[in-house]
Amino acid sequence: MTELLNKFEKKINIKFKDKKLLAKSLVHKSHNNEDNNEKLEFLGDRVLGLVFAKVLLKIYPNEKEGIIDKKFANLVNKKTCLLVAKKLELKKFIITGGSYKGLSRSDDKIISDGLEALLGAIFLDQGMVVVEKFILKFWDEFLEKSFITLIDAKTQLQEYSLKVFKTLPIYTIQKQSGPQHSPIFKVEVKIENSKKYYASGTSKKDAQQNAAKKLLTDLNI
Numbered sequence: 001m002t003e004l005l006n007k008f009e010k011k012i013n014i015k016f017k018d019k020k021l022l023a024k025s026l027v028h029k030s031h032n033n034e035d036n037n038e039k040l041e042f043l044g045d046r047v048l049g050l051v052f053a054k055v056l057l058k059i060y061p062n063e064k065e066g067i068i069d070k071k072f073a074n075l076v077n078k079k080t081c082l083l084v085a086k087k088l089e090l091k092k093f094i095i096t097g098g099s100y101k102g103l104s105r106s107d108d109k110i111i112s113d114g115l116e117a118l119l120g121a122i123f124l125d126q127g128m129v130v131v132e133k134f135i136l137k138f139w140d141e142f143l144e145k146s147f148i149t150l151i152d153a154k155t156q157l158q159e160y161s162l163k164v165f166k167t168l169p170i171y172t173i174q175k176q177s178g179p180q181h182s183p184i185f186k187v188e189v190k191i192e193n194s195k196k197y198y199a200s201g202t203s204k205k206d207a208q209q210n211a212a213k214k215l216l217t218d219l220n221i
Contacts, residue, residue: 044117052139055136152209199213
């Protein structure tokens with residue numbers, strides 16, 4: 001176990017004061033039902049949220065809360081945690097019981113939860129400054145993507161129509177063409193006081209998005 005911990009410390013470039021904390025963060029409940037990483041995961045989830053709430057408000061001081069919330073969700077969700085965990089090759093270090101070994105469908109949750117447990121352990125052992133530095137280092141590419149994260153056109157149009165007219169946009173399917181396995185949908189959209197806009201797509205959703213984009217462009221939004 002000592003060799004495993006030393007190897008992992010080098011991997012994350014953090015020397016723990018309390019090795020027991022690090023060890024606990026790597027223990028899944030299938031290995032030890034009493035002494036495992038669940039509470040550290042609970043803490044780490046909150047630490048991650050606090051760090052990005054603080055960072056996003058600093059980066060986007062004039063942005064609407066709704067947009068910041070969407071950026072926040074993209075940074076702290078399980079999918080992003082899983083990608084960071086894979087970057088750290090965390091699966092090699094997580095200790096599981098025999099019931100989980102070889103079950104690939106369980107791996108994703110185990111290692112994403114394990115990453116949050118690791119954050120909890122770093123916070124308790126090293127403090128907020130170190131854990132924030134760690135998070136910003138390993139989430140850097142996802143934070144960078146947040147700069148170009150936009151609300152999709154359909155949502156933007158809906159928010160605008162509700163705010164200005166208190167009504168929802170109206171979408172109508174005009175036509176479906178092409179073979180059944182690869183259809184093309186033509187959709188019409190309008191809001192109050194607007195003309196009708198038409199667009200096509202390989203799904204109803206895509207066609208609606210494309211039509212919404214056209215209407216938003218005309219509104220200069």
